[in-house]
Amino acid sequence: MRQIAAISLVQFSIVYILLLVVLAVMKKAKINQTKLLFVASVRLTLQLTLAGFILTYIFENPHPIFILMYLTSMILFAIHRVLSKNKCVNRGFKIAISLSLTCSGLGIVIFFVTAVVGQSIFDPQYVIPLSGMIIGNAMTGVNLATKTFCESLSEKRQQMESLLNLGVTPQKILLPMVNQALETALLPTLNSMLGMGIVSLPGMMTGQILSGTLPTTAILYQISIMIAICAVVCLSVFGSLYFGYKTLYNSRNQFLYL
């Protein structure tokens, strides 16, 4: 395999011509999002440039403290994103989400890097990209599940009230909603597993092939990361909802928010 060709800055700047094409189409179609296109392009460039410098520094000066800081900030960001998008949950539910994301995210990252890849948990070359994929997907899954669960709670208010009056336990009333939210959160991952390799070559595999890795090695990485993503989504959503829903009623079997 050949090593990846380095792109010179002049060559790189040519790609921005494509943005002008997008701009022209937007103008023609009267899509009034020129400002957004501009801001998005600038942010994309600045954020990735910054990330590039930070990662270069960390790779040249590998130290456990950098890895810990990176993982901590990534998990905190993931928790913040989920909680800020789902304002309906109470304090206990927030704790359940935070703990589930942290434990399942870290657990799967450690398992994947040390057991599957067989590298040190403090090796930035492996930990940083892999943890990004694992925790990022956990965040999306928990976000989707919590949103689905909150929507069910507000849609099914009358059903919940009727069943509670009938002498049904809150667990029995809420569990079908928990299971439905878990299924909703898992489906995108399962569907992407179905189409993988046929519909598209996934991002990580494409990146590895471009940088000169043998496709057979890239495939092993891709299959294992997909399974790890499936597991982390399942565990983080399961933990968030199963511990979270128990905060919605008290020992007198009363709903705490109806």
Added chain:
Amino acid sequence: MDIISLSQVVFQSMIRYPDIKIPKGKTTFIHGPSGCGKSTLLKLINGTISPDSGEIVFNGNNIDDIDTIKLRRDILLVSQSVFLFSGTIEENFKKYYEYRDQETPSKEHMEKFLQICRAEFPLETRCETMSGGERQRVYIAIFLSFMPEVLMLDEPTSALDNTSSDIIMSNIKNFSDDNDMTTIVVSHYLPLAQKYGDNIIALERSRP
């Protein structure tokens, strides 16, 4: 003999209830202006909400000492907001009985209670296609079919015309009397209370 009694019950520092006694095997109507806490009273009695202070006694026991699930099965509240699952009337009976871990009743049993509530529709009728009043009648019939010790109805005739209200209340009253069931009805419509109530409790808006 009283089956339920309330003494010095205050809810969320907003509503102070008078001492109330509900006689066993009788039909008690609760009447009063909106906002006086009629529906809240029913929720306090079945333990889906708790008072700040005071005591609610059911069959001689403080309800705090009774398992809440058993309490709600013995004192069944048919709330004002009707909920039916999507599907037929028969499927709704099945679903509600499943939630109570009970076997689906026979078709005759279902039809008997539908008849009491003046909802004599074929069991295959889909509930989504029914009017508000029809759904309310089916809903009451399903709850009544569990034959609780105490049946609490919150504005059971709110979506019904006067004739239907009259017939349903008459049927439920006869059924309760025949089966020694205690019935508590919240209604804003006083003539109905005067006609079918063995006992009428008038609540007033109060501040502690």
